[in-house]
Amino acid sequence: MSNQNTNIFMFFFLYLSFLIGLLQMDKCSLESAKMLILDNMVDASLDLQSRHDVQTCTSWRAPIIWEGMFDPHHYDQKHKEEGSSVALTVFAVGSYMEVYLETFLKSSEHYFMLGLPVSYYVFTDTPEKVPNIELGPQRRLKVIKVEKYTRWQDISMMRMKIISDTIESDIRHRCTHVFCFDVDQVFTWRFGPEALGDSVALLHSYYYRLPKKLFTYDRNPKSKAYMETGDFYYHAAVFGGTWKSVKALTDACYKGIMEDKENNVEALWHDESHLNKYFWLHKPSRILSPEYCWDTIIGYRRDIKVFRLIWAPKHYITLRTS
Numbered sequence: 001m002s003n004q005n006t007n008i009f010m011f012f013f014l015y016l017s018f019l020i021g022l023l024q025m026d027k028c029s030l031e032s033a034k035m036l037i038l039d040n041m042v043d044a045s046l047d048l049q050s051r052h053d054v055q056t057c058t059s060w061r062a063p064i065i066w067e068g069m070f071d072p073h074h075y076d077q078k079h080k081e082e083g084s085s086v087a088l089t090v091f092a093v094g095s096y097m098e099v100y101l102e103t104f105l106k107s108s109e110h111y112f113m114l115g116l117p118v119s120y121y122v123f124t125d126t127p128e129k130v131p132n133i134e135l136g137p138q139r140r141l142k143v144i145k146v147e148k149y150t151r152w153q154d155i156s157m158m159r160m161k162i163i164s165d166t167i168e169s170d171i172r173h174r175c176t177h178v179f180c181f182d183v184d185q186v187f188t189w190r191f192g193p194e195a196l197g198d199s200v201a202l203l204h205s206y207y208y209r210l211p212k213k214l215f216t217y218d219r220n221p222k223s224k225a226y227m228e229t230g231d232f233y234y235h236a237a238v239f240g241g242t243w244k245s246v247k248a249l250t251d252a253c254y255k256g257i258m259e260d261k262e263n264n265v266e267a268l269w270h271d272e273s274h275l276n277k278y279f280w281l282h283k284p285s286r287i288l289s290p291e292y293c294w295d296t297i298i299g300y301r302r303d304i305k306v307f308r309l310i311w312a313p314k315h316y317i318t319l320r321t322s
Contacts, residue, residue, distance in 0.1 A: 197286030
């Protein structure tokens with residue numbers, strides 16, 4: 001593609017992104033956070049009316065967390081008092097290890113769940129290459145060797161079983177909550193206990209203002225991930241909850257993936273399609289705004305006040321073939 005064509009494409013993309021940013025979101029109908037179905041009593045302190053530009057709650061009375069809705073110190077203190085602890089799972093297989101893992105872990109040490117005990121679970125096919133990161137107090141790192149599949153799609157889908165097995169064998173004995181991340185991301189701002197809940201989903205940064213008919217659910221009736229419609233489009237780069245809820249999610253997604261394999265079917269967006277189906281049938285109790293996983297290529301959006309986690313530059317052609 002020539003430089004001129006590239007510039008035209010980027011101009012069109014940014015203009016389209018600007019127009020999408022003008023589309024209206026639904027508005028929260030609740031007058032007070034006390035009307036939410038609360039994950040934790042601290043959620044009653046959420047200010048649902050502080051953000052008139054975005055949707056701050058769902059139809060099933062779960063909060064959607066945006067900057068300006070919460071007092072961070074209040075959440076920090078409450079979860080310390082309750083003894084919350086978090087497992088962070090991340091897969092770094094093949095070239096993803098060398099390109100992304102060190103930056104991901106170092107940025108996490110600066111911004112992820114500071115003040116709470118955090119256990120990192122790094123799944124990789126090359127344990128000897130895991131960088132030696134200096135960890136803060138109450139933080140530990142465990143490396144678990146996994147198989148490197150030929151296709152990156154299989155790596156993406158099989159992580160569901162691996163996470164479930166690790167929750168059962170280890171995490172459930174150490175941590176109250178689990179968060180699962182893609183490795184090709186960088187923490188750039190607070191990602192704190194306000195994100196903790198029973199079942200936590202993330203609004204996809206490319207879809208959160210689009211009409212539902214444009215959501216890329218799996219439309220193949222032969223797939224267990226098939227959906228005609230849904231509530232939101234969720235991003236599988238970040239999901240979490242209590243260890244029980246995350247195990248239930250990963251077990252269900254893995255079951256759907258394996259049933260598809262038996263029928264020679266593969267969901268459109270692999271594990272993300274199955275995750276969206278699960279959250280359609282089992283509503284998340286907490287949703288994170290795109291501030292918790294943003295792609296800066298989208299450009300300026302006035303509703304995105306902070307970048308808590310951003311997409312790292314993608315090198316898919318190289319990484320997914322190496």
